[in-house]
Amino acid sequence: MNSNWRHLLIRHAILLITVALVLGFITGAYGWSMALALAGYLAWILRDLMRLRSWLEKADLEADVPEAKGVWEELFDQVYHLQRRSRQSRDRLQAIIDRAQESTTALRDAVIMVDNSGNLEWWNPAAESLLGLKEPQDVGQPIANLLRHPRFKDYFESGNHAVPLEIASPVNDRVRIQFTITRYGNDEHLMLVRDVTRVHQLEQMRKDFVANVSHELRTPLTVITGYLETLLDNSEGANPRWRRAMEQMQQQATRMQSLLNDLLLLARLEATDYPSDNHPVPMLRVLSSIKTDAQALSAERAHHIVLEADANLSIKGSETELRSAFSNLVFNAVKYTPEKGEIRIRCWRDENGAYLSVQDNGPGIDAKHLPRLTERFYRVDSSRASKTGGTGLGLAIVKHVLLRHKGRLDIESTLLRGSVFTCHFPPSQIVED
Ligand code: ADP
Numbered sequence: 001m002n003s004n005w006r007h008l009l010i011r012h013a014i015l016l017i018t019v020a021l022v023l024g025f026i027t028g029a030y031g032w033s034m035a036l037a038l039a040g041y042l043a044w045i046l047r048d049l050m051r052l053r054s055w056l057e058k059a060d061l062e063a064d065v066p067e068a069k070g071v072w073e074e075l076f077d078q079v080y081h082l083q084r085r086s087r088q089s090r091d092r093l094q095a096i097i098d099r100a101q102e103s104t105t106a107l108r109d110a111v112i113m114v115d116n117s118g119n120l121e122w123w124n125p126a127a128e129s130l131l132g133l134k135e136p137q138d139v140g141q142p143i144a145n146l147l148r149h150p151r152f153k154d155y156f157e158s159g160n161h162a163v164p165l166e167i168a169s170p171v172n173d174r175v176r177i178q179f180t181i182t183r184y185g186n187d188e189h190l191m192l193v194r195d196v197t198r199v200h201q202l203e204q205m206r207k208d209f210v211a212n213v214s215h216e217l218r219t220p221l222t223v224i225t226g227y228l229e230t231l232l233d234n235s236e237g238a239n240p241r242w243r244r245a246m247e248q249m250q251q252q253a254t255r256m257q258s259l260l261n262d263l264l265l266l267a268r269l270e271a272t273d274y275p276s277d278n279h280p281v282p283m284l285r286v287l288s289s290i291k292t293d294a295q296a297l298s299a300e301r302a303h304h305i306v307l308e309a310d311a312n313l314s315i316k317g318s319e320t321e322l323r324s325a326f327s328n329l330v331f332n333a334v335k336y337t338p339e340k341g342e343i344r345i346r347c348w349r350d351e352n353g354a355y356l357s358v359q360d361n362g363p364g365i366d367a368k369h370l371p372r373l374t375e376r377f378y379r380v381d382s383s384r385a386s387k388t389g390g391t392g393l394g395l396a397i398v399k400h401v402l403l404r405h406k407g408r409l410d411i412e413s414t415l416l417r418g419s420v421f422t423c424h425f426p427p428s429q430i431v432e433d
Pocket of ligand 1: 379390419
């Protein structure tokens, strides 16, 4: 209680007692006079209380402050200022919301707010044209009921939104849309949806171009290598300088052939999202045959190759694709590990999924290269790669194959110590007996 109030209350008490005493002096009934004065004071307080109540009840709160005296005057004033402050901050907030809504309305990208139960809360007009959402009937509906694309459902429920999702628009399948989801507040989602049709078409043109060029180059290259083989077979007695030149031509032509094969494989992998096959692939069988091929590749370099694999483990997917990814890892280990090196292939499972790791004690890779290693044509050291005849596409193929099998590639490496390449598959990719 501040001193102002205290003084007012003391003044009221003195006034009340004085009135009661005067009345008592006139009438001689001091008790009744006191009671009458108190009743009057109570009536006065109740009247102002009723005024306060009816003023507060006014919905617009804009009505004038009621007339009052003493304590009540101050009370009304304080309530009035409190209301004015809260009205001002409400107006300020409303202005911010209005401006945010105006700007999102002008956006060509869709902005959608989804609550923590996955229900639609708010969206801008672009969401109606890109996704076909309708107001007001879709407000409060689960987003998964309105956007029924299986990949969207998986993406939304996975909780991992680090990489944007690209699918065809549910309104027009010639339009490609890209989703970016950000979590905020109490597990609510803010979704941004962009029309990426043009970028997608350009990307498609690039893929088609690479695939077509690789395909067209295959036939002339087959003819060249065929003739070179025949010429080399019949080159006894030829000038040794010519023979060397022809051998080098054949070596480079073979390299070009594997480059074209890898480019075509990558183009095929990129053409669809999920593997064409979804069969059980027994890991032990596939890895045993890769180990045999690796031993043949190693030949007189005599690597010590060890295979430890869970005999009952099978992964769902395409055997051809998985074989090509695993053999790229194992053959890289053979290519880059010096002779008599150790190569260990392990395959196991735990509650987080299935794993395949290829470990070698080769030259290792500097940590600065690791993030870019799966990019096409990225090479740590071009001399190392040209000696081994690598195409620079092996790890890009591995990454793509794993993506198509919902897996990922982890690379650990220490310079001069060796490298471990580990493929991780989620439990949903394991075939249960
Ligand atoms: P490449 O056809 O050149 O082998 P990859 O995409 O398979 O292309 O590999 C990219 C680069 O990663 C290689 O050029 C090589 O420098 C490095 N690399 C891959 N595997 C290993 C390994 N086991 N040990 C050391 N370096 C490796």
